[in-house]
Amino acid sequence: MPLAIDPLLVPLPADRPVVERAARIPAGFVAAGTRAGIKASGRQDFALVAAEGDPVPATAVLTNNRLAAAPVRLSRANLQATGGTGATAGYAKAVIATSGSANAATGPAGDADQATIGEAVAEALGTTPEHVLHLSTGVIGLRLPVAKVTAEVVRVAAGGLEATDEALAAAAVSLRTTDSTTKMASVRVALPAASGAGMVDVTVTGIAKGVGMIHPKMATMLAIVLTDATASPAALRDLLRAASATTWNQLSVDADTSTNDSVFLLASGAAGAGSVDDDPAARSVLAAALEAVARDLARQQARDGEGATALITCQVSGAVDDADARAVARAVISSSLVKAAVHGKDPNWGRIAGAAGNAVVPEAYLLEAAGLPPSEAAARAGQPAAVDPAMLRIAIAGHLAYDGAAGGPTGIDKAAAREAMAAEEVLIRLDLGLGTGAGEAFGCPLTEGYVKENSEYTT
Amino acid sequence: MPLAIDPLLVPLPADRPVVERAARIPAGFVAAGTRAGIKASGRQDFALVAAEGDPVPATAVLTNNRLAAAPVRLSRANLQATGGTGATAGYAKAVIATSGSANAATGPAGDADQATIGEAVAEALGTTPEHVLHLSTGVIGLRLPVAKVTAEVVRVAAGGLEATDEALAAAAVSLRTTDSTTKMASVRVALPAASGAGMVDVTVTGIAKGVGMIHPKMATMLAIVLTDATASPAALRDLLRAASATTWNQLSVDADTSTNDSVFLLASGAAGAGSVDDDPAARSVLAAALEAVARDLARQQARDGEGATALITCQVSGAVDDADARAVARAVISSSLVKAAVHGKDPNWGRIAGAAGNAVVPEAYLLEAAGLPPSEAAARAGQPAAVDPAMLRIAIAGHLAYDGAAGGPTGIDKAAAREAMAAEEVLIRLDLGLGTGAGEAFGCPLTEGYVKENSEYTT
Helix, strand or coil: CCCCHHHCCCCCCCCCCEECCCCCCCCEEEEEEEEECCCCCCCCCCCEEEECCCCCCEEEEEEECCCCCCHHHHHHHHHHHCCCCCCCCECCCCEEEEHHHHHHHHHHHHCCCHHHHHHHHHHHHHCCCCHHHEEEEECCCCCHHHHHHHHHHHHCCCCCCCCCHHHHHHHHHCCCCCCCEEEEEEEEEEEHHHHCEEEEEECCCCCCCCCCCCCCCCCCCCCEECCCCCCCCHHHHHHHHHHHHHHHHHHHHCCCCCCCCCEEEEEEECCCCEEEHHHHHHHHHHHHHCCCCCCCHHHHHHHHCCCCEEEEEECCCCCCCCHHHHHHHHHHHHCCCHHHHHHHCCCCHHHHHHHHHHCCCCHHHHHHHCCCCCCHHHHHHCCCCCCCCCCEEEEECCEEEEHHHCCCCCCHHHHHHHHHCCCCEEEEEECCCCEEEEEEEEEEECHHHHHHCCCCCCC | CCCCCCHHHHCCCHHHCCCCCCCCCCEEEEEEECCCCCCCCCCCCCCEEECCCCEEEEHHHHHHHCCCCCCHHHHHHHHHHHHHHCCEEEEEEEEEEEEEECCCCCCCHHHHHHHHHHHHHHHHCCCCCHHHHEEEECCCCCCHHHHHHHHHHHHCCCCCCCCHHHHHHHHHHCCCCCCCCCCEEEEEEEEEEECCCCCCEEEEEECCCCCCCCCCCCCCCEEEEEEEEEHCCCCHHHHHHHHHHHCHHECCCCCCCCCCCCEEEEEECCCEEEEEHHCHHHHHHHHHHHHHHHHHHHHHCCCCCCCCCCCEEEEEEEEEEHHHHHHHHHHHHHHHHHHHHHHHCCCCCHHHHHHHHHECCCHHHHHCCCCCHHHHHHHCCCCCCCCCCCCCCCCCCCEEEEEHCCCECCCHHHHHHHHHHHCCEEEEEEEECCEEEEEEEECCHHHHHHHHHCCCCCC
């Protein structure tokens, strides 16, 4: 007779593609990561990723912050211009990324700086400025050293771009600010060949950065995802929005939404696969690959949150629907008190219960991105998630702490739970007992290190 | 010629009644603060406040947390029962407050415990259990030691209740958990006498606690406000909701909304003033007195936030309307990055700009409480606040840091700003340049002390 294990004590089962934490460059792209001299430290601060041939289908999800940085606004305008549909989905030849200055809240001068950089990239790569996408990260309110950046554009375009994994990994290094790790994730899946004969291997690879000011709202921290699959701009947009909804949108380091959040997705079509636009089965496979890459990068970002000593994963089952489950998971990993308790290896389930009871379903546009019809999204937005203390169950690191149907507190073995919480990843599992909705979210402990790092940043 | 001072560099002008930080007990009430033995430390943990005669008009604003504690749910039911209108406004004879256990997430046993305590209070004071209101604070998931509490009820009711300022101050002490200060505020105003001849002095006095898990949503941390003014339950409810909307609802220590947030308002009518129900001018005076008490208590709570070393006040002018102004102010004082920067005396205006750009107008019920018509509240809820980087201005501790219309960053004198930020209160002033809406919010720095205190709480 098999041992009966309460499913609440283990992670939610999932059938996901295997993710490799490496920068496997998809066919049809070249990349470089170098130093332009933006950072006083002399560390890498410049990345250029480009399609080998003509501009390719591209899309982005970008921060909703009203003070969106110059590179965010320019990228949105460019994708709208090249797509011609008004949506943030069009065509791109290259993505230029700089770190050290966010070029946010820099006024008209900051916009002019970013435009100058775009013109330099276009000229060096033989394209037009509308086909250049822009990423930046760093201190808000600081101007970019434009001449240093354009000089590096010229130098890199003249011979620095390579179609190698090492080059894409170097680009990932250039995205880093206070990141302690380089964030890369890659998935390989088989899709039907465009020729109709057999299958071809398709690669989806993402590189990202992220340590603080992380509480994405549909947008994310900086990430670039490349694939050699074939898809239209509109299909890419839907795929990226859906993947972000369950991964980056469920990530929080400090509940601060950045002015520079951007994730780009470019598809070269160079693997020779048929377009996923016309093949729902292939589209599902690509969607799963993209979600797996985004999820793994989000987990790397949470684990490397400023001052973080562990990854906190909250998985919620039994919600009325997935939107409620995600709202509850996100409320738990966003709670300063829960985060501090995990730092102290304190199985303080009361704070988890308190945070869950405070969960609010987010804005309508986020619900739509996650797949809800507009009318339902409008009705649900801003509503408290359904949580009933009499049905709720909570487990921390494999230890059942609260069981509403059994009278509430279970008398958790604190010493055993403390020991289990000393792991690299702390799993908080909730079952709401109300339906079949499920979801997850990713966060990190709140530590003295976070406070120290962020009280000494610019001065 | 007078020196021209930019109004952005000083606090918003305001004409508020003078607040005394003392527990001036209004006529018609008695109080006691003692030890029931709930806290292992032996500190005060029991308070009883009662009307001298029959039950008096009373109201409450209570947490919206889905895991509202047993005392919160019982108080709501009692006010609904005695008011008979379905609203949380009725009549009360007494408020019993305990600290050490929150009696939240304690299941049916916790509800039974609180009911037993209510019956003991009713019997001891010669009233019915529906006329007793309940407050509790402390660890979530811990049962109350009922026998100790009911024994103390009997002891205090038999001779411990006094109509003195000292007795009410002792009740305030009993509300404390990790509070480093006792929080009291009192305002005296003149209202027309009920007899029609001349004016009488009316007192509004509040006592409160609050250090962590503070991010009230219409509800607040624990507070009891007493007045000897005359008003109906319905008028009291409107007055308390409006005062909370601009004060406690604009307070955040750590963005965690508690399971136990409760503020009660009782009006004895013992000052001999005419009812404010029939006198709009008198009602305005009472509203201002109540708001001043609530605002001062909220500021005391923010200043004494866990680990806090200062009070952060954010005042916003020039918003499209007051709802937007309050949303922006609240976003700024809730930002972990802004809070950490203030801790480090870092005039990091970029983080303030980033937080302002991320402000979202809250849930519809909060907007209604603040005075918006239901249809307008529904349309505004969950919408981003209007912030235009080209019109925005930001000043920190009297130093202009960003002026959108003048190109953005002003080149703030960081050394001078750092020095100004070493004060007990750090004022962050924003002008949005879009309209005449104004609002404020109160918070505290994020410090290593907060992390330390909350990673070592229950274990």
